[in-house]
Amino acid sequence: MLHTMRWFGPNDPVSLFDIRQAGCAGVVSALHQLPVGAVWPVADIQARQQLIEVDNTRYAPLHWAVVESLPVHEDIKKGRPTRDAYIQNYQQSLRNLAACGIRTVCYNFMPVLDWSRTDLNYEMPDGSRALRFVWQDFAVFDLCILKRAGAEADYEPAVAAAAREQFASMSTEAIAQLTNTTLLGLPGSEEAFELQNFQGLLNEYATIDAAALTANLHYFIRAVAPVAEEVGIGLCIHPDDPPFPLLGLPRVVSTEADLANLLAACDVRANGITFCTGSLGVRPDNDLAGMITRLGSRIHFVHLRTTKREENPRNFHEADHLAGDVDMYAVMQALVEEELRREAAGEDQPALPMRPDHGHQMLDDLHKKTYPGYSAIGRLKGLAELRGLEYGLRRTLAEAEPPAVAAYAAR
Ligand code: DNO
Numbered sequence: 001m002l003h004t005m006r007w008f009g010p011n012d013p014v015s016l017f018d019i020r021q022a023g024c025a026g027v028v029s030a031l032h033q034l035p036v037g038a039v040w041p042v043a044d045i046q047a048r049q050q051l052i053e054v055d056n057t058r059y060a061p062l063h064w065a066v067v068e069s070l071p072v073h074e075d076i077k078k079g080r081p082t083r084d085a086y087i088q089n090y091q092q093s094l095r096n097l098a099a100c101g102i103r104t105v106c107y108n109f110m111p112v113l114d115w116s117r118t119d120l121n122y123e124m125p126d127g128s129r130a131l132r133f134v135w136q137d138f139a140v141f142d143l144c145i146l147k148r149a150g151a152e153a154d155y156e157p158a159v160a161a162a163a164r165e166q167f168a169s170m171s172t173e174a175i176a177q178l179t180n181t182t183l184l185g186l187p188g189s190e191e192a193f194e195l196q197n198f199q200g201l202l203n204e205y206a207t208i209d210a211a212a213l214t215a216n217l218h219y220f221i222r223a224v225a226p227v228a229e230e231v232g233i234g235l236c237i238h239p240d241d242p243p244f245p246l247l248g249l250p251r252v253v254s255t256e257a258d259l260a261n262l263l264a265a266c267d268v269r270a271n272g273i274t275f276c277t278g279s280l281g282v283r284p285d286n287d288l289a290g291m292i293t294r295l296g297s298r299i300h301f302v303h304l305r306t307t308k309r310e311e312n313p314r315n316f317h318e319a320d321h322l323a324g325d326v327d328m329y330a331v332m333q334a335l336v337e338e339e340l341r342r343e344a345a346g347e348d349q350p351a352l353p354m355r356p357d358h359g360h361q362m363l364d365d366l367h368k369k370t371y372p373g374y375s376a377i378g379r380l381k382g383l384a385e386l387r388g389l390e391y392g393l394r395r396t397l398a399e400a401e402p403p404a405v406a407a408y409a410a411r
Pocket of ligand 1: 068069106107108114115238303357373
């Protein structure tokens with residue numbers, strides 16, 4: 001696989017120097033400074049490439065392998081009349097990225113919020129810190145802080161009652177912290193949504209149910225995937241995180257059926273998947289290794305991470321990369337098999353770009369401020385473990401498949 005790490009840009013406290021030493025050949029980055037919906041100009045893309053690929057020639061090269069994300073404007077998700085203009089911008093950004101040599105572009109279709117957690121500092125038994133999602137804490141936010149109309153119906157009565165009791169004993173500081181964590185903005189931004197405006201953003205989805213959101217997603221992909229196909233980009237949707245509806249908003253990229261429907265909506269290779277085991281793995285009904293085997297040719301990018309479900313099955317925390325509920329051995333085996341298949345078929349870039357997704361805050365990073373989930377040492381540890389697993393599986397599987405061994409050796 002092509003080992004990569006996410007780099008949020010020049011303000012990221014984890015440097016390109018760090019990422020290189022962690023063992024990466026590729027970088028995953030985005031132009032977070034541009035407003036969502038704007039065309040990404042060639043000059044801005046090249047400026048980022050300059051930082052990653054050209055400056056600092058003293059050390060081993062790094063390559064901007066994946067854009068994560070080229071974000072989708074809310075008007076596209078809502079199916080507003082203005083969506084066509086934003087879709088045209090998206091198509092132009094894809095053309096510009098392709099002109100600069102970028103071949104993999106990730107996006108998501110989650111309304112309003114990107115990923116959601118309720119705790120960014122959950123203490124693990126070894127003292128490191130993990131990200132965690134607790135359904136009851138989320139209910140506290142929804143029922144008692146946001147006070148969303150109709151929220152009551154979304155929680156089991158016992159959870160709602162416990163949430164109210166919990167809220168009554170929370171300090172002002174704890175309430176502020178939960179509010180800020182839940183409203184954290186898009187990755188790469190340190191700003192959170194404002195509580196006052198937030199209900200307004202949710203209201204705009206009042207008439208958009210899962211079927212309508214799916215139709216809007218398919219409308220979008222039918223317009224942009226042919227352009228991606230033409231310019232040689234693999235577009236890859238990131239699944240919902242967590243993979244179930246929150247705050248009354250529909251979520252439509254959570255299961256194998258959701259993904260298969262999306263792929264069928266525009267049957268070109270460019271219409272693909274970011275296979276995020278951490279997001280999909282929260283649901284016990286997602287058979288991850290089987291999904292890779294069945295959908296594999298359309299996987300353009302891989303996020304490897306695992307979560308551990310807790311006593312309430314909607315609660316989870318991010319576990320060590322080889323622990324947790326994801327069978328990483330089976331996942332890695334299916335991924336290596338997919339790569340061997342690509343090699344045997346003579347594909348020009350058979351290596352799947354992979355990044356160790358998130359990592360615990362540990363060792364020296366406990367004293368540093370990094371983007372939640374994106375500390376250097378936790379990701380380095382995750383990558384090291386995953387690479388070891390990949391190496392072992394490669395050796396074993398390639399021996400069983402002589403043509404693929406030859407293809408691999410010839411790289
Ligand atoms: C979280 C990330 C997501 C992801 C976007 C992709 O750490 O995996 O925020 O980048 O959803 O569009």
